[in-house]
Structures are given as structure tokens and as C-alpha cells.
Amino acid sequence: MSRGEPSQGDSPPPMDEGWWASVFHDEARNPLESGRRNPPPGAERNGSAPAEDWLWARRLYEADEPIDLPVIGHNRGGLLVQAQALRGFVPVSHLLEVPPGLGEADRSRALAAMVGRTLRLKVIEYDPERGRLVLSERAAQAAPGSRTQVLEGLRASQHVRGTITNLTAFGAFVDLGGIEGLIHVSELCWGRVRHPADVVHCGETVEAVVLSVDPEQGRIALSRKLLEPDPWQTAEARFHVGDLVEGTVTNVVKFGAFVGLEKGLEGLIHVSELGEGPLTDPRSSVREGERVCARVVRVDAASRRIALSLRDARPALEAPSESTQDREPETVSPL
Structure with missing residues (x-):
């Protein structure tokens, strides 16, 4: 790890407990992805473990010391290890020999091959009240403390x-x-x-x-x-009401379509601005990945919003009639 000195000037916004609460809430909704803060397999057995074993685990955690433990089983999320009378869980992301991105079948074979081995681990999460003991082989590569x-x-x-x-x-x-x-x-x-x-x-x-x-x-x-700089800080200097802009549709939802105008900045074409007449399904007008030309109808950088209209841009893009052939065409900004 390399660390730089704290930068002078603006400090990042503080993260309050609500931020972490939302993280843990999402983890609970995605147990197979996290393999981390949901009760690990075997946690229900840890509830009856002797208090001295939890004290032993606590000392390991506080000292940040490695321990050699036998692997006794596996599941989709990682390995089970025997830690005295406790069952510990090692998430697959904390194993050194299981490469990321493996398919489920290959990952299962790799985990099964590790049963019976002894791994050097560190305790990274210790929660006796919830019966959770989580360990890491990756963390054990670092020196104690x-x-x-x-x-x-x-x-x-x-x-x-x-x-x-x-x-x-x-x-x-x-x-x-x-x-x-x-x-x-x-x-x-x-x-x-x-x-x-x-x-x-x-x-x-x-x-x-x-x-x-x-x-x-x-x-x-x-x-x-x-x-990187926040693109919204200078958005009002680059985008003006009435401008024609090009972008790529990044997401289509029931109320309209989001259009990527530049890196980190999107505008919204409301469903009412996709075309003439009533339109109940935006997907009948645009699709994700499609390049579109739209007119800017509102810019609110403070609220991080740019409203666009596909309907208002079409007249300017249509072929000029005989009476307007000498008129200068509008410039489209290719963002």
C-alpha cells in the first residue's frame, strides 16, 4: 500500500453511519455476492461454544496474529475451518489460490480440493453475539499488527x-x-x-x-x-438551453431515457419529450446503446440534472425545405 499526505484544501464529505447502514442492508439482500456479513455457515453452532474459545478468538483479532486452522468443509461462498470449538468462515475472496471470476462449477471444485488442508489465517471479524467468526488467508500475508x-x-x-x-x-x-x-x-x-x-x-x-x-x-x-474533477461543477458553462447535443442512451426506464453526454454526466429525456403524441413505453422510441441527438431544455447543475428533448431536436435535423435551403444548419455538439 502506498499513502500520500492528506491534500490541502477541500476535504471529502464525511461518511456517517447511514452510509454504512445502507451498505449492510445491501449485503443482506445479496448474500451470495458478499459471503461476508450475513451469518456464515456454522454460525448457529457457535452460539453454544465455550466462552473461553471466544476470548481466544478475541485475542487473535486484537493482536492481529495469524493462526493455522484445518479446513473442514466448503460451500458456495467459501471455506469452513475448525477454530477450537468454533466454526470459522473464510470467504472465497480471501483465499489466495482461488482466482476471481471462476464459474460456479470450477469454484466449487477448487474449494472442495482445499478441504483437509491447513491454512494460515487471520481473524477479520469477531462477533460472539451473532456467532460470527470470519477469517482471511489474504490478510495473513501481512505482518502481525x-x-x-x-x-x-x-x-x-x-x-x-x-x-x-x-x-x-x-x-x-x-x-x-x-x-x-x-x-x-x-x-x-x-x-x-x-x-x-x-x-x-x-x-x-x-x-x-x-x-x-x-x-x-x-x-x-x-x-x-x-x-477526478466533478463534471457537474462546470456543466452550466458547457451546456445551455437550446443547444443540440449528441449522446448515447445508457438506460431506459418507464419515465424516460438517460443519455450519456460525457464521462460522468447524463441527461434525461422524459417520456413526454421522446416524440409527438402519447407514448406509454420509452423502449418503443429508443434503446440502450443508441446514439441520439437531443435539445437541451433545462440545466440544473446544483441538482445534477440536465433535461433533454428528442422531440424538439427533430425539426432541426430534418432535411431543409426549398424555402430554407440557404439557411445555416444548426451545429450539433458531439459530446
Whole structure:
């Protein structure tokens, strides 16, 4: 991991508990993707484990020390290990020998081949009340105590570099050297992101800006989009009411179509602006990936909105009649 000094000037917006709450809520809706904060397999058995075993796990977690544990089983999300009387869970994204992007069948074979082996692991999540003990082979590659060093050394606005270890519907986890940070999907770039896999991939080295650090909870919130200027800050200087602009349809919804005008900036063609007469289904007029020419009808950079009209642009694009052949054609901005 490489870290830069906190930048002078503007600081990133703080991440409150509501931000993390939304992350955990999304995780609960995507258990197969996260394999992380939902109760791991075997957690129900940990409820009856002796208190001294939980104290042992707590000491390992607080000391950030590795431990060798036997693999006793596997499921779609990772491996089960025996930790004294506790059952521990190792998410597949925290295993060194299972490459990212494997199909389900290949991943299952790779996990099954590891049953019976002993792995060097670190405790990365410890929650006796919920019976959860989560471990990582990847984190065990870092020296003991590195997690505390990373947490104590990070500051908001700092630039960091790490390796993406896991992608979920709600964001990308980044290994910072003994501990992971999270780039929420909304912080990957300024534009719309359907899924983090559309812009980053597991194993990729990325740079990011630290949004917030919570040493007690071991949480690090990161942003990738803050490395680039916000295109909306200068949108009103580049887009004006009446302009003809070109773009690509990025998403079609029941109330209209979003059009990508430039990197990180989209406009909306409301369903009422797609054509003449009533239109109940925008998909009958445009489709995703289609290049369109539209007229700007409203710009509100503060609200991050540009309203477009396909209907108003058509007269300007039609072939000129005999009475208007000498008229200068309107210029279309190819954004």
C-alpha cells in the first residue's frame, strides 16, 4: 500500500453511519455476492461454544496474529475451518489460490480440493453475539499488527493504493495491506454504475481517496471518483438551453431515457419529450446503446440534472425545405 499526505484544501464529505447502514442492508439482500456479513455457515453452532474459545478468538483479532486452522468443509461462498470449538468462515475472496471470476462449477471444485488442508489465517471479524467468526488467508500475508498500523496511519483525504479483492452489488473491497477498505458503488465514478464489475475487476490495483476511518469498527470508506474533477461543477458553462447535443442512451426506464453526454454526466429525456403524441413505453422510441441527438431544455447543475428533448431536436435535423435551403444548419455538439 502506498499513502500520500492528506491534500490541502477541500476535504471529502464525511461518511456517517447511514452510509454504512445502507451498505449492510445491501449485503443482506445479496448474500451470495458478499459471503461476508450475513451469518456464515456454522454460525448457529457457535452460539453454544465455550466462552473461553471466544476470548481466544478475541485475542487473535486484537493482536492481529495469524493462526493455522484445518479446513473442514466448503460451500458456495467459501471455506469452513475448525477454530477450537468454533466454526470459522473464510470467504472465497480471501483465499489466495482461488482466482476471481471462476464459474460456479470450477469454484466449487477448487474449494472442495482445499478441504483437509491447513491454512494460515487471520481473524477479520469477531462477533460472539451473532456467532460470527470470519477469517482471511489474504490478510495473513501481512505482518502481525499491520491492521492497527494501517488504521492509525490513515486520515481523511489521504490517497491510498490497494488491490481489489472482492466485488459485490454495493461496491468494491480493496486490500490496503492487512485490512480492507470499501469503495461504495456510488463512489466508483461520477457517472451511473450498474455493477462495480463494469468499471473495475478483482486483482486490479487502484488508487483511491480516504473518506473516513473508524478504528473501533475497522471500517475504511474510500472513493475513486474524487481522484477526478466533478463534471457537474462546470456543466452550466458547457451546456445551455437550446443547444443540440449528441449522446448515447445508457438506460431506459418507464419515465424516460438517460443519455450519456460525457464521462460522468447524463441527461434525461422524459417520456413526454421522446416524440409527438402519447407514448406509454420509452423502449418503443429508443434503446440502450443508441446514439441520439437531443435539445437541451433545462440545466440544473446544483441538482445534477440536465433535461433533454428528442422531440424538439427533430425539426432541426430534418432535411431543409426549398424555402430554407440557404439557411445555416444548426451545429450539433458531439459530446
